[in-house]
Amino acid sequence: MSEPMLPLAIAVLTISDTRTEATDRSGQSLVERLSAAGHRLADRQIVPDDVYRIRAVVSGWIADPQIQVVLTTGGTGFTGRDSTPEAVKVLLDKEIEGFGELFRQLSWEEVGSSTVQSRCLGGLANATVVFCLPGSTGACRTGWDGILAEQLDSRHKPCNFANLVLPGRGQHG
Numbered sequence: 001m002s003e004p005m006l007p008l009a010i011a012v013l014t015i016s017d018t019r020t021e022a023t024d025r026s027g028q029s030l031v032e033r034l035s036a037a038g039h040r041l042a043d044r045q046i047v048p049d050d051v052y053r054i055r056a057v058v059s060g061w062i063a064d065p066q067i068q069v070v071l072t073t074g075g076t077g078f079t080g081r082d083s084t085p086e087a088v089k090v091l092l093d094k095e096i097e098g099f100g101e102l103f104r105q106l107s108w109e110e111v112g113s114s115t116v117q118s119r120c121l122g123g124l125a126n127a128t129v130v131f132c133l134p135g136s137t138g139a140c141r142t143g144w145d146g147i148l149a150e151q152l153d154s155r156h157k158p159c160n161f162a163n164l165v166l167p168g169r170g171q172h173g
Helices: 027-037 051-063 084-089 099-115 137-151
Strands: 011-013 039-047 069-073 121-125 128-133
Touching: 011 027, 011 051, 027 039, 027 069, 027 137, 039 051, 039 128, 051 069, 051 084, 069 137, 084 121, 084 128, 099 121, 099 137, 128 137
Parallel strands: 011 039, 011 069, 069 128
Antiparallel strands: 121 128
16 A cells, blocks of 8 residues: 655755856756655745855745755855855754765765765754755755755654644644
8 A cells, every 4th residue: 555645845945145046057957856756835035155045045034834844955064154054054953963974975976075064964853854965956956866865755654854843743842
């Protein structure tokens, strides 16, 4: 007996001082992947790499009961204005340490030791899962294909994050 995949409402935020909707390949890659997996795009925005602008959008999505997952791309490195971890970490109720660890393990195969410069992170806030990915299209592909596709699929066993954020299925709070 195969149970149906329960689609999630996912918001995508691109953090960049230079990208526009026309040039945002990483955000578009995430949108295409989540849609192909059967999920629903709840919202999509682009904001500059500014702690307070990032935090405002992400906290609004966390507070919205209609949004179950927030994916960000960009701002996770070490260059001057990279500030996504600082913007998002304070909003999390629980951090998912294994997300960053597994991402860097998978990324090692593609970029070698440069993966240590990725400060991607994941966490849970107000029954919403939040995953912050690097800004490259390759990193978004690695994060989605290697981790998020399974972890956001309600059928994935033995456990997944979908069942934590679906109403009536998980433990909230």
